[in-house]
Amino acid sequence: MTGARSSAIESQELKDLRAAVAALGQRHGRGHDREVLWAEAAKLGYLGVNLPEEYGGGGGGMAELSIVLEELGAAGCPLLMMVVSPAICGTVIARFGTEQQKRTWLPGLADGSRTMAFGITEPDAGSNSHRITTTARRDEETGGWILTGRKVFISGVDIADATLIVGRTEDARTGSLKPCLFIVPRDAPGFQRSQIDMELQAQEKQFELVLDEVRLPADSLVGDEDAGLLQLFAGLNPERIMTAAFAIGMGRYALARALTYARERQVWKAPIGAHQAIAHPLAQAHIELELARLMMQKAAALYDLGDDMGAGEAANMAKYAAAEACVKAVDQAVHTLGGNGLTREYGLAALITAARVARIAPVSREMILNYVSHQTLGLPKSY
Known part of the structure; x- marks a missing residue:
């Protein structure tokens, strides 16, 4: 659980990207300097991997950018501004901005010299x-x-x-x-x-x-003054996808810490990870993180294909699933470590609060359930 967790459905190019970013994250880790990490990620082309090549980006999409954020999070050094600057703002400007706006902002967003x-x-x-x-x-x-x-x-x-x-x-x-x-x-x-x-x-x-x-x-x-919600949701769908990546990375980090502890901590005859009361909840947390990632990958693929409606549904589901899986993984990791789970040394206690952010922002889980019940299931609104 400590290294990159590539999926069988990813291309070799995406697997290579995942491994490279995981290596970057491992070099920086939990005690990272944000500015140094941001600069190195930018130099390696990771911050602008979703932006058009003609403006200094990597020419990829949400699939690539979500991998970058997930792997950095799994290493304990997530870059929250990736959700905002290249994913939301960069995407909106790339899709709807004037030529001058693109030339003014996209190269800087891609190389990390500017943020929005x-x-x-x-x-x-x-x-x-x-x-x-x-x-x-x-x-x-x-x-x-x-x-x-x-x-x-x-x-x-x-x-x-x-x-x-x-x-x-x-x-x-x-x-x-x-x-x-x-x-x-x-x-x-x-x-x-x-x-x-x-x-x-x-x-x-x-x-x-x-x-x-x-x-x-x-x-x-x-963009167009009359486009309305179209342009707005062009940024909100990537935000949900990237929030899912943020949550999955955080959950993986917490789970990795718990697994290391469960393998090494011995109170009776065997390490505590041998006991099903410890092992099964950790296995469930892993399963739920993997399932959330599959939905995130689906949302990213649909968005990159230009299917905004399909991506909207999948992005909301991915964000919901990832947030729930993250909270469960963090809680179980803390319980696995017992008192040590609340110490600064192990770095899990702060995640108890941080994990809840994915449930709340950028939209609450209740509003996602409203979306699915209305848009997907066709049920009437109560508001």
């Missing part, structure tokens, strides 16, 4: 994207845009060069509000951030944002 955060969640909107109140109106003087609103639980804004903000513009024909995406530079006047005090131990911090009459040029709008 993603801002969608709001204090009063929760999982209801239709209640987003961040609005963008035309600046009559410049022809650009003026953004006003608030965002919360936005990762890595302090280290990002810009944030891709989800706002809403008014449809001139119907008067209704529709979602649109805007690139907001970190130092834009009126763009304020305050760090949220989190129990979660993570190198990437969480922020609340205030957009107070932030004036942006016309070319800050990404």
Whole structure:
């Protein structure tokens, strides 16, 4: 469980990528320096593996990028900003950005010299994207845009060069509000951030944002003003796939620590791993992680094939399955180690909180169950 866990359904190229990233993760490990690891992963082409080759990327897709994040997580050094910068923002700009936006941002996102955060969640909107109140109106003087609103639980804004903000513009024909995406530079006047005090131990911090009459040029709008949800979900599906990869990697890391301990720890005549009360729950955790990975691979394959509808369903299921498997693996790992599972030496106690993040973000497991019951099973809505 300590090395790369390639799948029989992966091509040799993907297996080689998995092994190479696993080796990188093992060199850095749990006590890694985030900036050093980020720079090395970028130099090796892993950060931009999903971005187009003509803009400095690797020309791959979510299948490749999810492998990178999973293997780094399995080595104890996940890079959370990979979920945001290349997966969400890079994908949206590559698919819908202007030529100038692509040339401005994609090479930097690919080589790690630039990063971008993603801002969608709001204090009063929760999982209801239709209640987003961040609005963008035309600046009559410049022809650009003026953004006003608030965002919360936005990762890595302090280290990002810009944030891709989800706002809403008014449809001139119907008067209704529709979602649109805007690139907001970190130092834009009126763009304020305050760090949220989190129990979660993570190198990437969480922020609340205030957009107070932030004036942006016309070319800050990404994609078509009338595309609405199409462009938004182009970023949200990769986010779910990458969250699954993050959770699977974390679960594998915890399980590997537990297995090493169970093989070596001896209280009676045999190591504790010989006892079924220890062995069977660990075996179940492994099975559930492997099953979650299969769904993640399906979601990535569908997304890379351009099947957005199919990918949406699979990405939600993958995120749900991976989060549940991760929580179970972490809990069982802690129980396997007993008191040692709560010490800093073994590095598992912090994962008790971290594992719950995958259940909550970017969308709660309850909302995923709503999605599946409505979209897949055809059951009526209660809201």
